[in-house]
Amino acid sequence: MKYVLIALFIILALPVSAEEKNRGKEIFTTVCFACHKLDRGPNMVAPPIFGVKNHYLQAHPDRDGFIRRLSSWLEKQDPEKSLMPGALRRFNLMPPVVLTPEDRVAVAGFIYDADFSEPSWYAEHYQKEHGPK
Template identity: 40%
Template sequence: MTNVSASDGKELYGQLCASCHTPSSSAKIAPPIFAVIDHVRQAYPQREDFISQVIEWVDEPKEEVALMPGAIRKFNLMPKLGYSQHDVEKIAAYLFDKDTILSKEYKEHKKKGHGSN
């Protein structure tokens, strides 16, 4: 994996991901992006591992390796989207490097035992 800059990832995230993975916890189609980032970071705290995991997941989402089984129960399994690995790598770098501040609402959601699976 190359040393990918997150600069292009923000635009690609907006084009390819944000319509489903909104920044709001009132998501209707897919889990909010900050929840996804939180779960993937917990399992893969190193940047390269985080990016590799996102690439692998977007390329071939599989329920048996999902980090968010509760989200699958609520939203169903993410469809295979056919995005290029290069684009997903940029998006993943952006998501990892982004200074994500978990919303108060999400912190409360986690305190109630949600978002722990």
């Protein structure tokens, strides 16, 4: 019986996580990507996603903590809780996004798992903002 339950759990859990992954990607490309690009550009309105992810990873290397922090930012953009005060000064506060709690978790998980490659200018920029590591 125990093994039947475990097998059932695995069968049920797999499609859900694949679905959540697709959902996270879909939200990222349809909502976030309008402002958060992969690289810098002439009409940049928000920090590139690599920089956002890097700041959240520095503070929360574990997946759960990362997702909790990022989804709470998506729920409410509280300047007191910002991990990117430099971006806040430069771009002003991020406007609210309307997402369900499940969608906030899905997109935060997608960002944690995604493999955004580091833009060539990033290391120098980070050092300027934060000093040598």
